[in-house]
Amino acid sequence: MTRFLLRRAATSALVLLGVMLATFLLARVVPASPAVAYIGPKAQPADIARVERELGLDQPLHIQFWRYLSDMLTGDWGDSIGTKQPVLQEIGTRLPATLELLIVAMVVAVAVGLVLGVIAARRKGTKLDHLIRLLSIGGVSMPAFWLGLLLQVVFVRALGLLPPTGRLGPETPFVSPITELTGLYTVDALLTGNMTAFGDAFLHILLPAATLAAYPAGVVARMTRATMIETLSQDHVRTARAYGLAERTVTWRIALRNALPPVTTVFGLTLAYSLTGTFFVEVVFNWPGLGQFAAQALLNVDYPAIMGVTVLGAVGYVLVNLVVDLIQARLDPRVGLA
């Protein structure tokens, strides 16, 4: 286990180094000088030269990369051109909002996907199965930004059931302010017993989480259905039935348990996909998280912010893969940590 973690840490560090090199090269190879981005389109050649000198852009590439690396490692991720704030600080304040959205969405996606997949597999070939298959492939084909807008039109505008965008209603911070512990509003409100704020935060997160969950839920449902159909026909499931176990136990405790490892692999892939999915969902729901920040940075060619977000995204990706492998080893005793 320790050996596995050490080896994975080493390869992960290499992967991250590769990602940083790639981002760095991309940022340097593109036509426009980063200096122009700092000063604006009306930059004079003299100003550009001065800023380039200040930023160290006149140095050879390998020196620049070395400086970039050591800066990143010492926590100096530069200042965002857009907000003039340190990138690391921006990331820190926005990360909890994105994490909260991601966690809620993924819990919903896994729960819905597993249940639908199992039901479809049990009712293979029936109308219900066809309906679930269509639903799940629909979820996979759905543009998140469009689904988000539709949900807003229906639930906010037409039915008036849910509040519009953002994380909280306009009064909540004044009426019943949330004491920030984790930065996840729903969790913090619950922990401090602030039910008014919890209700508000909960209602606000429903639609963005549902939007973000559509794709992974569809993928999980499809994979669960396929694996469950295979598992349910295996010898050991027949053994379980032959020994008088209830059909409910056979389906949910034995077959589903056996179907989990492949489903976990696929879920890991979609979770990585959802990392960038937050960009679109946060933009549509005006969710003050990293995704929105990243989308803004990309639009404004905000180099330090882009590079910071990219590195963070790669770290998240590496972590997701690591966690998936660990879960995999836990779920399937035949899988070793190699």
Add this chain to the structure above:
Amino acid sequence: MTTLLSVEDLEISIGNGRPVRGVSLRVGPGEIVGVVGETGCGKTLTGLAVLGLLPPGAHASGRVVLGGRDLLGQDRRAIRGREVTMVFQNPGTAFDPVTTIGGQFVRVLRAHTGCTRKAAYARAAELLTSVELPDRVLNAYPHQLSGGMLQRCMIALALSCEPSLVIADEATTALDVTVARQILRLLLQLQREHGFGVMFVTHNLAEARDICDRVYVLYAGRVVEEGTASAVLDGPRHPYTRALLGALPRLDAPRGRLDSIPGSVTHADQGCSFADRCTDVRDLCRTELPAARDGVACHFPGGAA
């Protein structure tokens, strides 16, 4: 003689096929009854039909009477694993690969007895001792055990609720010859201790002769010969049984020749199903289905006069 299980005129159809066409057999309490025949003769399906474990799409008719009750069409969950248990052919795939052996015992024991987890573990350890396995097997996953060990576990599981009937479906087929012998001996010994009846499904005639009290020979979904093991296997009257025995390799026979039965199993619509492969076939065999007389379903039992 009392009857534990009686299967009467069992027919099984899957789609357009009719793999079992009227099988009747009987197992007395504490009796070991062999059901023999080659692949595809319907012997495994017959065993599965007793527990209602036929594959989806299969339909069974006839009667399956256990302790005076007709089971066919009934929910047999309360019987499975308790009154009637099954030992499967392939121990490597018959256990849940992601649960420890102990966990799987606990699951079954608690489903039937509702005992505590701790009591179930204690009982499981006891059962493993009875099949000569150490307690630590409880914590092992199936992939960490050999086929022979897994089959011992399966037998222990089969005995966990003191069943009256154990269906052993090709229980030794997937094992090495020496391991198969050990498993057979173990089964026999436990049978003497506990006195359960055994329906011993096999294609291995030598094994059947060694452990069975009576045997039924199945061909193309029908019983073609039945009787005590020694009567049937030492003095076969049906040409199929004779051919089967002739195909056994023998150490004392002259070298160089191995008999086989020409062709493969076909289901005739008319007449005797074995007619196409029978060396003594006559015109009557092709037109009329032979009825069972004296335990042999053949127009000309005992061979050509």
Add this chain to the structure above:
Amino acid sequence: MSKTPPIATLPERGVYRRLLRDGPAVLGFALVALLVLVAAFAPLLAPFPEQGAGAASVADRNLAPSLTHWFGTDAMGRDILSRIVYGARPALLVSMAVVGLAVLVGVPLGLIAGFRGGRLDEAIMRVADMFLAFPPLLLAMVVVSLLGPSLWNAAIALVVSWWPWYARLVRGLALSLRERPFVEGARTLGLRDITIMRRHILPNCSSPILVQATTDIGTVLLAAGSLAFIGLGAQPPTPDWGLMVAEGRTYVFSHWWMSAFPGAAIFLAVLGFNLLGDALRDALDPREVGR
């Protein structure tokens, strides 16, 4: 030298029959066919062709769906149906070009890596891994941002981040095919590597590549639309569906049709390719038929 038949010898008629019996497959095929036809005959099908191409019509701004304008008009008075019909062109063109180029780059590299092995394999796959280390789409977004947002820069960015998937897929296939007897046989006969790859390895990879590519056209279409939506793709006045959703977003509570219909076009197009890809997989690999 005769050509080795692909391992999964296709009973052609069986494939078509299976495809036809499958309702979702028929739906998928119909959606894709519709998309292709609309793209091909856009000027003939659009009720207001010049508006579809981008001409504003100030008098008809913000009209709700009606018999004249089935899907309503946008803030510049353009008929949304016509815009959607014209939008089929860049959508289809970009996604097919991206997948085509990704296949063209990824497949040969994967073939060489898998078949030759050794250092070449190491080198190719390490480069591919570096691209795959980015979360999906993030690399594409960074590239567009740096190149400057436009439809074709988005396409380039998508090719850059897509080819490694094909390299990895084909490498895996080539690796297992390399050990097959018919390849050993061809080697024993002294055929050149390039011939073996072309005649014996590639034909046997074609089914998985075809299935992957079909699904990917949908995925790329969705990705390009997403990029356009946040401003990192097609720019006005291109009739791009994702861009149209973004343009209508400001008015979504008062003029829902501006975003709803173009988004539905993306959804249906992606759905079509996904259904078709699924159906192809089921039909080409009978073992995986999910029913």
